[in-house]
Amino acid sequence: MKIDRDAPIGVFDSGVGGLTVAREIMRNLPSEKIVYFGDTARVPYGSKSRETIIRYSRQIIRFLQEQQVKAIVIACNTASAFALDAVRDELEIPVLGVIEPGALVAARETRNKRVGVIGTIGTVGSGIHEDFLRKLDPEITVFGKACPLFVPLVEEGWLHDPITFEVARRYLRELQEREIDTLILGCTHYPLIRSTIREVMGEGVRLVNPAYESALELKRLLTEEDLLSTGKEQEEFPYRFYVSDLADKFKSFANSILPYDVEMTQKIDIENY
């Protein structure tokens, strides 16, 4: 199969969180077109089972393939944890998740071999970061902590807020006691409260942002496969956004975190894919 290098990159998430990944791709690969799908009808994925997440991911990938994407980024930690291996073998185009790029950087950066991972109940419970990190370096000890209140706090817009600070202090206390020196922000919403997490953890702990690391990994992969956009097919608005429900709410969140206005958001009946 010949892949069109000027085709868009498909990015999907359970909802709005993956926009932090799309944002990093826009920043680091400014010539690329993006088709974003947010599964807002079935959010959150964090509390759902592996088989459900795989089924959802397959439906979304069928939709993205219909959009002729040249690569797919699973911009959702839960879907990366549960579905990446299953769908990778089914696809002829490159597909990457957000777990591996973050884990690689954490393994490289840690000095004391004590790495923390924060995320949803599903991601942390899956132990997927631990699996990756231990494969990269068996001497690393991983400490996971689910932080289920962080997503609703971010979606409430309480990003720099005493309540968010108190919640973070409580969640992160046990990771501080474990004396980790590196912390993976294992949920796509978390980069938006990075400064609060930084304040709680202190300057001594390296924060790994998988959204940023995944954008760099995508760039490396597209370069290697000779799939970087030629930049010749310029479009006035190279980013398209699709959701499975409530497009208006998505738009207002997207506009609050992306550096420009999201004009067109289209609703898709994802159950039909």
Next chain:
Amino acid sequence: MKIDRDAPIGVFDSGVGGLTVAREIMRNLPSEKIVYFGDTARVPYGSKSRETIIRYSRQIIRFLQEQQVKAIVIACNTASAFALDAVRDELEIPVLGVIEPGALVAARETRNKRVGVIGTIGTVGSGIHEDFLRKLDPEITVFGKACPLFVPLVEEGWLHDPITFEVARRYLRELQEREIDTLILGCTHYPLIRSTIREVMGEGVRLVNPAYESALELKRLLTEEDLLSTGKEQEEFPYRFYVSDLADKFKSFANSILPYDVEMTQKIDIENY
């Protein structure tokens, strides 16, 4: 159609919250059998559109009818707001939601005709409580406030907690400034943080718990239709629980709020209904 008075009552919710309604039915109608369905695969409903909620509700009702229920309680505010009218006409058995019973009591109890409603974004945004209350008494002014952090706080188990108190203070401040004298707990999770809400609002504000009021309304309705259980068909365990995903997590939450252990929770593929 002849309805079997010893058949179970069907109760459904988007997840675990409706268990507070089931609990009130168990307390107030101890001879009744219950079939509970929690749509844990598609929770939360609060952020989804009307048409999606109606579709989900129809699927669940088909499942409950397969279980031969004699009446249905929509123990979810969002589904009551969006789907009750649509499904009521399609059914031959009694069906009730949790909005109307709470609104009736609020309209009766308020002295200064200023009533507050707290709930999810979907419920508060639907304006359904306001519609009911204004129909009951056009002089009533309704003040709605969405409190999206309350559900995750309850599910985190932080029921009597300084963080929950701070969040409640922030959410409820504007209702206090409006000088309401009656407050409807318009989300099934909220009775579990009733004492925190009471502490913030003070003794002068009457808190209306629709879970309790709905159980009383159900009792009235079953009495009127001559459908109260004869109590002759005693079963060792008269309550059955079904979910659409992750039965174990449901079980542990159920066990924390119900006065006995939920032994059997069965997972159903609700998309097939």
